[in-house]
Amino acid sequence: MSRLRASGGKAVLALPMFVLLGVFFVLPIAMVLALAFKPYDPVTLTGAGYTLANFDRFLGNADHMWTMARTLGISAAATVLCIVFGFPLAWHLHGVKSGTARLWLTLVVLLPLMISLVVASFSWVLILGNNGVINVLLMKLGIIDSPIRMMNTMTGVVVVTVFSHISYAVLTIFAALENIDPSLSRAARIHGATDSQVLWRVILPLSLPGIVAGASIVFSLSMAAFVIPFLIGGGRVNVVPLLIYQYTVQFFDWPGAATLSILLLLVTLFASWLLTATAQRAMPWERPR
Amino acid sequence: MNRLLTVTALLAYAALALPVFFVIGASFTSAGYLSFPPQGLSLRWWDVMIGDREMMNGFWISAYVAVATVLISVPVGALATIYLGQIPIRARNILVTFFASPLSVPMVLTGFALLVLLTQMGLLNQLGLIIGHTVISVPYVTRSALASMSLSDPSLPRAAAIHGARPSQVIWHVVLPSLRPGLVSGGLFAFLASVNNVVISVFLVQPGTSPLPVVIFSRMENLAEPSVAAASTAVIVVTAAFCLLLEKRYQLFRSLAGR
Numbered sequence: 001m002s003r004l005r006a007s008g009g010k011a012v013l014a015l016p017m018f019v020l021l022g023v024f025f026v027l028p029i030a031m032v033l034a035l036a037f038k039p040y041d042p043v044t045l046t047g048a049g050y051t052l053a054n055f056d057r058f059l060g061n062a063d064h065m066w067t068m069a070r071t072l073g074i075s076a077a078a079t080v081l082c083i084v085f086g087f088p089l090a091w092h093l094h095g096v097k098s099g100t101a102r103l104w105l106t107l108v109v110l111l112p113l114m115i116s117l118v119v120a121s122f123s124w125v126l127i128l129g130n131n132g133v134i135n136v137l138l139m140k141l142g143i144i145d146s147p148i149r150m151m152n153t154m155t156g157v158v159v160v161t162v163f164s165h166i167s168y169a170v171l172t173i174f175a176a177l178e179n180i181d182p183s184l185s186r187a188a189r190i191h192g193a194t195d196s197q198v199l200w201r202v203i204l205p206l207s208l209p210g211i212v213a214g215a216s217i218v219f220s221l222s223m224a225a226f227v228i229p230f231l232i233g234g235g236r237v238n239v240v241p242l243l244i245y246q247y248t249v250q251f252f253d254w255p256g257a258a259t260l261s262i263l264l265l266l267v268t269l270f271a272s273w274l275l276t277a278t279a280q281r282a283m284p285w286e287r288p289r
Numbered sequence: 290m291n292r293l294l295t296v297t298a299l300l301a302y303a304a305l306a307l308p309v310f311f312v313i314g315a316s317f318t319s320a321g322y323l324s325f326p327p328q329g330l331s332l333r334w335w336d337v338m339i340g341d342r343e344m345m346n347g348f349w350i351s352a353y354v355a356v357a358t359v360l361i362s363v364p365v366g367a368l369a370t371i372y373l374g375q376i377p378i379r380a381r382n383i384l385v386t387f388f389a390s391p392l393s394v395p396m397v398l399t400g401f402a403l404l405v406l407l408t409q410m411g412l413l414n415q416l417g418l419i420i421g422h423t424v425i426s427v428p429y430v431t432r433s434a435l436a437s438m439s440l441s442d443p444s445l446p447r448a449a450a451i452h453g454a455r456p457s458q459v460i461w462h463v464v465l466p467s468l469r470p471g472l473v474s475g476g477l478f479a480f481l482a483s484v485n486n487v488v489i490s491v492f493l494v495q496p497g498t499s500p501l502p503v504v505i506f507s508r509m510e511n512l513a514e515p516s517v518a519a520a521s522t523a524v525i526v527v528t529a530a531f532c533l534l535l536e537k538r539y540q541l542f543r544s545l546a547g548r
Contacts, residue, residue, distance in 0.1 A: 010372065010456075017369035017388060017427070024424050025391055028402035035405065085301045092298035108306050114528050115309060116485035118505045119521035123308035125509075126315055133311070163304065195291055224395030227487050231509055241397040241488075248401055248492065258405075261398040268395060 035258035045252055054259035064243065064260075068267065071239040074154060074229075075222035075271075078161040082218045083211055085162070086169030090210075091203075093170070094177040109170050117164055121231040124160045125151065128232070152234040160228045165221050169214035176210025177203070205283065212279040216272045223268040240264045309525060316518035338519040347501035348523065351484055354415070354500055358422040358483040363476045365423075366430030370471075371464055373431075374438055374446075385435065389428045399425060400492035407493065418493050418500070422483040429482060430475035437471030438464075473539045480531060484524070 036054055039047035058064045089109060096102050112120060127133045128150040135147035150156040184206070185198045193201065226241040233239075240260060247257035319331035338344055369388060373381050391399060400421070407417040449463045450456075487502045494503055501524060508517050 010375070013368045013375075014372035014384075016365045017431075020365060020420075020423065020427065021388065021391070024403065024406070024420050025399070028406035029394070029398065031405050032398065032402045085297065088294040088297040089301050091294050105302065108302050111305050111309060114481060114485075114532065115312075115525055116487070116502045116505075116521070118487055118502045118509065119312060119524055120308055122505070122509060122517060122521055123312040123315075126311045127308065163308070166301075166305070199291070199294075220393060220395070224397055224488075226397055227506065231506070241395065244397045244401060245491070248404065254405065257401055261395070261401055264395055265398055 032258045032261055035255050036262045038255045038258075040253050040255040046255060054255050055263075057256070058259055058263060067238050067243055068240055068263070070154070070237070071223060071241075071264075072267070072271065074158055074161065074237075074239065075219050075225075077158045078165065078222045079215050079219045081158065081162045082166045082169040083173075083215055086166050086214060087173055087207075087211065089166070089170045090173035090177055090207075093174055109167055111167075112164050113167050117227045118231065120164055121160060121228055124156070124163070124232060128156050128159065151232065152236040154233075154237055156232045157229050157237050160232050161222050161225055164225075164228065165218045168217045168221070169211075172214035172217065173207055173210040176207040176213075180206045208279065208283050212276060216275055219275065220268055220272055223264065223271075312518050312521045313525065315515060316522045318515050318518075320515070334515040334519045337514070337516040338523070341516060341520075343497075343499070343504055344501065344516070344520050346497075347499050347504040348520070350415070350498060351500040351502065351524075352527070354419050354422055355480050355483040357419045358426050359476050359480050361419070361423045362427040362430050362479045363472055366427050366434055366475060366479075367465065367468060367472055370431055370434040370438060370468060371460055373435065374443075374464065385431075388431045391425050392428045396425065396488040400489045403489065404492040413493060413495060415498065418490060418498075421489045421493050422486060425486070425489060426479035426482045429478035430472065433475035433478065434468045434471035437468050441467035470539065473535060477532065477535055481528065484528065 035046070037050045037052065039049065039051045039053055041047035093102065093105055093109065096105060125132070129135070130147040130149065130151070132150075134150070135144075138144045139147065150159070180203065185202050188198045188202050224241055225239070226245065229237050229239045229242050230245075233242075241264065244257050244260045244264070247253045247260060316334055317330050317332070318328050319333055320328035373384060373388075376384070403417070403421045403424070404413075407413050407421075410417075412420070445467070446459050446463050449459045454462065485502060486500075487506050490500050490503045491506065494500070499507070501520060505517055505520055508514070
């Protein structure tokens, strides 16, 4: 034991990790934080001294605030849909007994994580476009006369965001379902509960921690989504991450980009905290550890 | 109610799987534009893709950067996890959160921040790209390695030490093997995070050195030729091959599926 203690707490083991995250993650974010308080100068790009002007510039700009609201709206919608479709997926996967079937279905659930987001967005163009599969099918069936516009709309962005993030929701809910003691639903059934009562009153509340964990992952990722609004929104659906990219690469306004990044981070953290705190109150049996 | 859930689940499985088949199908079209179902079968766009220097170049850069990312993040993550296993629970919880933090910070912020730093360091090159990918990939390694560690018997390292194993022997012969499943799946996730990454890359690339997803990304902005579908299919095939290899060797997905 003393020997293990001697080896115990050898911080040198974690040194590479500390260097990696310290130098290439914490330091640059601290630089961005500092940059957010630097004035923007059209000539030298970053002026001298410190100022709050950047925050004024964005918080007072109705357009940019709408963009923030849109980002929040898209993320909230995507999160809700990820849970609405993710729960049945996780429930179904949980009920599959055969090992091989489970393996294949898990692979399907993981597919969005395995294919690149650009690749996925690209295939959704084929599905959602005016000449895409959905429109062609609906028109052939005579349900609609002219194609429904889904590309370059918020609807399209939300659909693809759900596709690309739903795996996280399914995986966390699935893990929660697997951890529920099966004798609980058996006990409920013996006491006369119907199948849907078992689901609503036993399974759903007990899987709530998984649902909340999944929702907060999906929400954070959606807030930062950048590729989907760009490719599916086609410039018509502006969101904060895209704005940050434009400020960095097109306007070379780095203090502006830094301020927007910090605002995005704060709003995301606050909304996630709100989600978790609300959920915590809905499940008093889950004591925060 | 249960039937409704099952029907929803089956529809959702279909929605998750279909896009992949659409891309693969669209890459074999003989028409000059993108469409699904493909208009006649041909390898025409595969030919265009292979002749496209930017795409082929991007393909190799992606592969190179992803492999380098895995080779750095797995050992770094493994060592950090071993350290986490040796410290008191309170300190461990704090560090676990810190080591996972690149996953909870919006990736645009990380990308932009790295651009700011690497510009000053003069590291805006392939090394910088690898570093950037490693930062966002390493949390996957620590997370799965920690999961493996929590499944293994914590008294084993102590038993080995009692029987006279040196600390380095304990780590090499006892702790590391118990982390192996986590390191393998963490390595896979790190590979996927790197090979599919656009957001970090788009901030850090210089003209002419773009990894494939960035090439596809910038092509889609302007014209979406079916050769993009061919390149996408190539990415899917390489990823699938990599996963299959790991599955054959380590039963990776079987363990993920839970039985």
